Amino acid sequence: MERDTEVELARELIAGKPQAFDRFVEHFRAKIFQYSWLMCGQREDAEEVAQETLLKVFENFEDLREPGRVRPWVFRIAKNACLMKRRKSVFAPARELSLDDFLPAMDHAGGHAKLEIADWSRLPDRQILQSELKQALDRAIGALPENYRSVILLRDVEELSTIEAAQILDLTEDVVKTRLHRARLAVRQTLDEYLRTPHAGAGP
Secondary structure (H helix, E strand, O other), X not given: OHHHHHHHHHHHHHOOXXXXXHHHHHHHHHXXXXXXXXXXXXXXXXXXXXXXXXXXXXXXXXXXXXXXXXHHHHHHHHHHHHHHHHHHOOOOOOOXXXXXXXXXXXXXXXXXXXXXXXXXXXXXXXXXXXXXXXXXXXXXXXXXXXXXXXXXXXXXXXXXXXXXXXXXXXXXXXXHHHHHHHHHHHHHHHHHHHHOOOOOOOOO
């Protein structure tokens, strides 16, 4: 239903309908900001990226030939804006960490990685939606190296398809699938550690 709403908003904008601009901004602003914040790592950068993205969207809206592809089109613009901001930002890290820093260490005895994950996927909905756990999830995603973070944000947070994510990131579908698998594993490990602490799942 959300994608249908976005397509309808895009069609209204193309048709020049009154108030379509405001409705489009209201719908996409929070999404772009969340994506930009987790990609850029700083609120100040994310605010600038979100503003720049929306500006570029409306400056180039005539380039959107297929209203049905409005979400991937918007996030491709957001991705490019994030890359430009990170290159110039004072908050940009000196180097990107390897994803191996977030994955389990090898079992030297058997030579295989062993990872025991708490069954957090079956927690009650009310617990999953707790703000503290949501913040832990955001931190886990934000800690990933950029090339893995970008994939999991587009696929799992923005719910774009593998094909759409691949087109936005200029990657093959196989690379997107591989990075998504490894990113999910790293995030699950981080959340597992969070859920095994005494405060995990505690009520207010």
